Amino acid sequence: xxxxxxxxxxxxxxxxxxxxxxxxxxxxxxxxxxxxxxxxxxxxxxxxxxxxxxxxxxxxxxxxxxxxxxxxxxxxxxxxxxxxxxxxxxxxxxxxxxxxxxxxxxxxxxxxxxxxxxxxxxxxxxxxxxxxxxxxxxxxxxxxxxx
Numbered sequence: 001x002x003x004x005x006x007x008x009x010x011x012x013x014x015x016x017x018x019x020x021x022x023x024x025x026x027x028x029x030x031x032x033x034x035x036x037x038x039x040x041x042x043x044x045x046x047x048x049x050x051x052x053x054x055x056x057x058x059x060x061x062x063x064x065x066x067x068x069x070x071x072x073x074x075x076x077x078x079x080x081x082x083x084x085x086x087x088x089x090x091x092x093x094x095x096x097x098x099x100x101x102x103x104x105x106x107x108x109x110x111x112x113x114x115x116x117x118x119x120x121x122x123x124x125x126x127x128x129x130x131x132x133x134x135x136x137x138x139x140x141x142x143x144x145x146x147x
Contacts, residue, residue, distance in 0.1 A: 039141035
């Protein structure tokens with residue numbers, strides 16, 4: 001092997017190692033501070049409200065028309081290394097929309113843990129405004145203005 005080929009392979013290996021060890025994962029810096037807020041999704045007659053509080057807790061409500069179906073609470077967590085929001089309910093978390101059947105149900109599905117993904121990419125310094133538990137964002141919750 002020529003020394004030129006060895007040098008180029010060594011440089012490539014160094015570049016790969018630097019990239020792999022880098023803390024820059026392409027996520028917006030400090031995105032987790034943008035999590036707190038009120039998010040709402042509507043697909044008449046269903047409405048879902050999820051509010052992330054600054055103290056790391058959440059409240060979650062579901063409605064069929066004007067009838068409240070449930071109210072839940074618990075803790076949320078977001079890591080700066082992954083663009084996801086983990087939900088840890090006090091008891092269970094209800095999903096009104098079923099991505100498998102692509103339909104809503106007043107009974108909903110119950111989970112002991114749940115996860116939302118913010119819509120990404122977002123420009124640096126711009127808070128995300130949409131979250132979804134569905135990978136294809138077929139039903140999303142949109143950030144609401146502060147009250």
